[in-house]
Amino acid sequence: MNIIRGILSDLRLAIRTCTRTPSFTITASLTLAVGIAATSTIFAMVNGVLLRSLPFGDPDRLVALYEHHRTIGKQGISAPDYEDWRNYVKSLQGLAAYTEANYFEPWLTGDGGPPEKIKATLASHNLLTVLDVHPQLGRDFTRSDDEGHENSVAIISDRFWQRRFQALPTIIGRSLALDGRSYTVIGVLPPSVRLPDWADVWIPLSNLDTKTLQRRQSHVLNGVGRLKSGVSMEHLASELDTIVSQLRQKYPLTNGPTTYECRPLRDDLSGELRSPLLALSLAVILVLVVASCNVASLLQTRYLAREAEFAIKRALGARASTILRQLVLESWVLSLVGATVGLVMTAGVIVVVRKLSGGHFVRADQLSIDASVVMFAMCLAVLTSVIAAFGPVAQLVRSEHASMTVLKSRAGTPVKRRRAFVFLAGQIAMSMAVVVVAGLLVHDFRSMVNKKLGFKRDDLVTLSISLRPDLYSNDIVVRRYYDNLLARIRAIPGVAASALVSTPLFTRNGGRFWIDGVSEPEPGNFPVAQVREISPEYFAAMGIALVRGRYLDDSDQAPGNVVINQTLARTYFPNDSAIGRFIILGVFGSQRIKHQVVGVVADATDADLSSKALPTFYRMRPANPLRAGRA
Structure with missing residues (x-):
């Protein structure tokens, strides 16, 4: 009972000590709060995506199945x-x-x-x-x-x-x-x-x-x-x-050319997020350790300033365990405040993630601060309090019963300077690790941003359009709508060109084809090319350069002429000009359709950022256009 009363007394003293130095307390608590918030946020995501059981009966027996095309x-x-x-x-x-x-x-x-x-x-x-x-x-x-x-x-x-x-x-x-x-x-x-x-x-x-x-x-x-x-x-x-x-x-x-893919449903739902989340987990743990060490340095500096105070307490009969408990409790109070503020910050970040996920972050709307996240934050508070208290506690344990004058004279001894140097070197090492990881992420991001895509992405604006079929049931009405839309967009000051395309950027839409006059491959081995149905100004709007021949115009719609990219031309017309040759579509049907190549344009990486430009051909949008498209 006396022990509990002593702990409560020391806890009240620790709180009073922290409130007497608000600037120090706020600085230390916010430093820890940032580290705890980052770590708790990633834990909430890992817990929601990787650890939490799927909300289905006996989920370990569920499998996801797909087909797999060799191309x-x-x-x-x-x-x-x-x-x-x-x-x-x-x-x-x-x-x-x-x-x-x-x-x-x-x-x-x-x-x-x-x-x-x-x-x-x-x-x-x-x-x-x-x-x-x-x-x-x-x-x-x-x-x-x-x-x-x-x-x-x-x-x-x-x-x-x-x-x-x-x-x-x-x-x-x-x-x-x-x-x-x-x-x-x-x-x-x-x-x-x-x-x-x-x-x-x-x-x-x-x-x-x-x-x-x-x-x-x-x-x-x-x-x-x-x-x-x-x-x-x-x-x-x-x-x-x-x-x-x-x-x-x-x-x-x-x-x-088709096989299959099967994997556990849990892995299928979280597969693309597993590696990024684990990498972020490592990064935020390093951030938390660095933050804890920074607070430990602050506490160590404050301990040196209070050595005379502790020496007087020792001289008046206070036991070393009492001072030790006071130091640990002060560190714990700072960590508890940091964890509380960190949880508030985590809640804000989770709200932002849920709103901005746009359906791309699996189970994002189920992310929340549940009991496991709170317990994790409290464990982090205990861990950070231990790390933060390490410096002053280590000094206290090594201190000998001596007078205030002796303690002051020892404050700058080579042993203490050596310990401080080791502590600082550890902080710098961990900080450098965080900087290196951040640098690699920035490098990858810059590489993606600066990747040459083959089209002018600056000042390029895209929008998705979907027309209600109950209001736009007639093909003539649909075409008139799109023609008027393009004309009105083109009339906006500063707009150089406007166009329609059937497939949004960075989306695959492949079709199998063959070259007229060339021996056909074995059944099932027809190659795949990306298909883009466009309006005449598409190449001007995208800034895709013409290499040979000409661009498409309205006159190409009836005969079904096409323009191909350089990758398709190099692959299937390596020793000959593609201009004037015919590409066969509808290879699965009984009535195959021939399309004459009238132009070759530069490669554009518009199907998949992670790959090079894919073989692509462009044709005019049909006379009965789709009610959904991109402009």
Whole structure:
């Protein structure tokens, strides 16, 4: 009991000591707060993305599945291939599928609110069954919902329910008009459950258009399966090897260059973030250690100024353990204040991350300061208090019972100077490590920013356009809208050129082709090129230089003339001019289409920042333009 009273007395003394020197206390606490905030923020992200269990039943048995093209790399699964996998893979308790991001972004109208473009996915009826989750309201899809004649139903996310409908309890049975078609809400998912993470609405997979449902070259689905109890990933991979090999033999034209990819669902959801988060974790730990050492230096300096005070206390009978406890408690008070301020800063950073994630940071909206983050911050407070108290405590332990005069005379001895030098050298070493890591990050960032992309990115402005099909159902109206839009943009002072393109920057949109007059490769070995449907001023707007021939204009639309980039020209016309030659598209169909090459332009890295320029051909936008595009 006396020990507790003594600790409480020393704690009150430590608080009074800190409040008597507010400038010192604020400086030391803020120094620790920055380190603790950075570390706690990264821990919250690591905990949310890498450590926290997925909100599905028995998540370790869930696997993500894709197809893999030898040229393109990872790609979605075609609907016919998905059906074959689902029918013949026996290692899985169930295999479900849903469409990729940006495949279906309909306009929501007719619900009493303003029109809104939302993110929706088409999902197989067994998706929630495979994930082992249940709607918090209403019901799941059934097989009859996915059979085509009763497929006008929808399940919505809790986030969408809260935001758009203010958590209306009577949402079940309400109609949603998506691109003018009515869907009845049959369920609302639990708050923590969404796959894919970006989706607001799920509708049955049978709503896919007939062509996509039948074409093996339309890779639009992501697969998720649940392993049977006791079945390993290796057994699943062996089974997929056999099935994929059979499909390659049966459908060589479409499946010849295709294999598969499968990995645990957790790794698939967090794969791109794992390495950056672990690297940031190391960096912020170094920052925290440096901050703690800086505070330790401040405390050590203050200890030297208070040596006379401690010498008097010792002379009056105070035990060394009492002074030691006081020093540790003062350090702990500073660390506790720093941890509290750091948690407030962490909360602010998490709010910013959630708002700016834009759906690119998996499970970002679930990041929060939970009990584990608070406990982590408190552990950091204890750790930093120990590090910060190390300097003064070490000096106290080494001190001998001596007079104030002797203590003062020892303050500048070579031993103390040596210890101070070692302490300072350690700080400098850790600071240099942080600087080196930061320098590497800055170097990589500068390399990315300064990378030559083949087009003029300065003063380049892009925007995405999506027209409501209920208002723009006629192709003539759609074309008139885009023509007027480009004319009005072009009339803005300072605008040099305006154009349309079918695919946004840094997005792949490949198609297989061949060269007319050249012996065809084996089925399934046709090469892939990026396809860009453009309006005439596209090259002027992007600043892509003409190498040979001419640019496209409106007269090239009917004959379907194309312009290719240098990479395609060098690869497939190495010893001859590409001008006047024909490229064959539609190699999968019975009616192939020839397009004459009228120009060659410089390479533009517009499909993927991580790779070099890909073979690309440009053609005029069709007479019946898409209702979604980029300007």
